[in-house]
Amino acid sequence: METSxxxxxxxxxxxxxxxxxxxxxxxxxxxxxxxxxxxxSNFKPLKALVRTFVWIIRGTPLMLQVIVIFxxxxxxxxxxxFPRMTAAIIAFIINYACYFSEIYRGGIExxxxxxxxxxxxxxxxxxxxxxxxxxxxxxxRIVPPMGNEIITLIKDTALANIIANKEIIxxxxxxxxxxLIWPLFxxxxxxxxxxxxxxxxxxxxxxxxxxxxx
Amino acid sequence: xxxxxxxxxEKSFDNTExxxxxxxxLEKGEVLAIIGSSGSGKTTLLRCLNFLERPDCGQxxxxxxxxxxxxxxxxxxxxxxxxxxxHFGLVFQSFNLFPQYTAxxxxxxxxxxxxxxxxxxxxxxxxxxxxxxxxxEELLKSVGLQDKMDLYPHQLSGGQQQRVAIARALALNPDxxxxxxxxxxxxxxxxxxxxxxxxxxxxxxxxxxxVTHEMQFARDVATKVIFMDEGVVCEEGAPxxxxxxxxxxxxxxxxxxxxxx
Numbered sequence: 001m002e003t004s005x006x007x008x009x010x011x012x013x014x015x016x017x018x019x020x021x022x023x024x025x026x027x028x029x030x031x032x033x034x035x036x037x038x039x040x041s042n043f044k045p046l047k048a049l050v051r052t053f054v055w056i057i058r059g060t061p062l063m064l065q066v067i068v069i070f071x072x073x074x075x076x077x078x079x080x081x082f083p084r085m086t087a088a089i090i091a092f093i094i095n096y097a098c099y100f101s102e103i104y105r106g107g108i109e110x111x112x113x114x115x116x117x118x119x120x121x122x123x124x125x126x127x128x129x130x131x132x133x134x135x136x137x138x139x140x141r142i143v144p145p146m147g148n149e150i151i152t153l154i155k156d157t158a159l160a161n162i163i164a165n166k167e168i169i170x171x172x173x174x175x176x177x178x179x180l181i182w183p184l185f186x187x188x189x190x191x192x193x194x195x196x197x198x199x200x201x202x203x204x205x206x207x208x209x210x211x212x213x214x
Numbered sequence: 215x216x217x218x219x220x221x222x223x224e225k226s227f228d229n230t231e232x233x234x235x236x237x238x239x240l241e242k243g244e245v246l247a248i249i250g251s252s253g254s255g256k257t258t259l260l261r262c263l264n265f266l267e268r269p270d271c272g273q274x275x276x277x278x279x280x281x282x283x284x285x286x287x288x289x290x291x292x293x294x295x296x297x298x299x300x301h302f303g304l305v306f307q308s309f310n311l312f313p314q315y316t317a318x319x320x321x322x323x324x325x326x327x328x329x330x331x332x333x334x335x336x337x338x339x340x341x342x343x344x345x346x347x348x349x350x351e352e353l354l355k356s357v358g359l360q361d362k363m364d365l366y367p368h369q370l371s372g373g374q375q376q377r378v379a380i381a382r383a384l385a386l387n388p389d390x391x392x393x394x395x396x397x398x399x400x401x402x403x404x405x406x407x408x409x410x411x412x413x414x415x416x417x418x419x420x421x422x423x424x425v426t427h428e429m430q431f432a433r434d435v436a437t438k439v440i441f442m443d444e445g446v447v448c449e450e451g452a453p454x455x456x457x458x459x460x461x462x463x464x465x466x467x468x469x470x471x472x473x474x475x
Contacts, residue, residue: 112308112310114306114308114310115310115312117266117306117310118306118310118311118312119324120265120266120296120299121264121266121299121302121303121304121383122323122324122382122383122386123296123297123299123300123324123327123328123386124296124324124327125296125327128327132323132327133312136314137313137314140314211314211366212313212314212315212366212367212368213313213366213367213368214313214314
């Protein structure tokens with residue numbers, strides 16, 4: 001088989017990794033915020049429930065979660081199954097939302113109480129204090145751990161192949177079984193390039209927020 | 215007519231009584247210094263005035279209007295409280311400037327946000343913003359920071375940050391300006407510049423309540439001194455009386471501790 005054909009196939013497969021990556025981010029970023037509010041709630045039962053959920057999700061392998069989402073309904077005798085890709089993305093969204101929620105929580109909880117109080121004393125409304133005072137400080141604090149987590153996400157997308165989503169690793173393994181080993185190793189380049197771009201992007205954001213110290 | 219009257223304020227945290235019935239009043243233009251050892255309730259009292267803590271009992275009156283009554287829930291409504299807070303300004307021990315804004319923006323921010331509630335804001339937006347900016351510049355000039363306006367808090371010394379914080383509190387024209395140990399977080403060589411600003415404010419007849427450990431300063435600048443001990447007003451009076459001729463044993467003991475240094 002020609003090299004260009006193989007590369008095209010790898011590119012197409014990597015498109016699947018990218019799809020999981022972007023869809024996960026799109027939903028997990030806001031969902032994580034909602035979960036973090038739950039885990040900081042003053043209503044004890046809600047807080048306990050959310051924290052238990054986060055513990056379970058963070059405490060079990062993502063690969064297992066993908067399997068549970070895909071096969072779970074059938075095993076429970078329900079005549080329903082998500083399409084393979086949807087199942088993978090749902091598992092990714094839940095998993096990453098939990099990780100993000102902990103990053104948000106960390107970022108929000110370290111803002112000194114004095115910042116809220118200064119806003120209150122100056123007659124600001126709750127929303128004004130959040131948007132005008134604390135939000136950018138929270139963002140500044142969470143950018144580095146977020147960058148880390150998001151870089152992990154692109155590599156984790158390979159786990160979707162456990163339920164036969166033909167992403168780049170699975171595709172290249174098919175070549176390997178036919179005796180062609182280089183495509184498998186070449187996949188590293190795809191991930192490296194992607195991570196390189198993310199690293200630059202997060203470096204840029206960090207520099208942009210460097211004008212103040214919090 | 216007193217500008218501020220505090221009636222029988224009580225406050226407990228988890229069964230610990232921090233304030234056990236505080237009464238005092240303040241005339242316009244007076245400077246009240248509150249002294250006392252740590253844990254005597256000074257800071258809690260100041261936080262009650264600024265609605266950062268809710269007293270369990272008692273009333274607070276500003277210009278003869280009851281702005282807080284522990285018995286009357288209607289005075290404690292969130293939206294009401296927000297407006298009533300504006301009677302008071304508060305300068306914190308730890309400055310609490312907003313790190314993402316320049317000195318000038320720190321002074322302007324709250325006023326800009328309040329201006330949005332004005333009816334003529336939409337039509338006169340430009341003009342209003344310009345006025346607020348000009349006022350902020352004037353205020354920063356008055357605290358001696360005309361050449362630091364565009365710097366961020368982390369680029370300023372502690373003393374400069376605290377002066378920005380004073381300008382920020384003044385921007386909203388509070389009836390009563392409160393200070394919570396304004397120099398306690400500063401290096402000794404930086405306290406002077408902050409105290410001088412407060413002295414100037416006193417000369418300009420700004421009504422102030424100052425919680426402080428700077429006895430000499432309190433004696434110089436205050437028109438009235440309260441010595442607090444274990445949640446009660448132990449002694450109160452003119453500075454020359456409280457410092458020069460304290461009546462209570464507890465006050466004497468406390469002040470000896472300071473003159474000893």
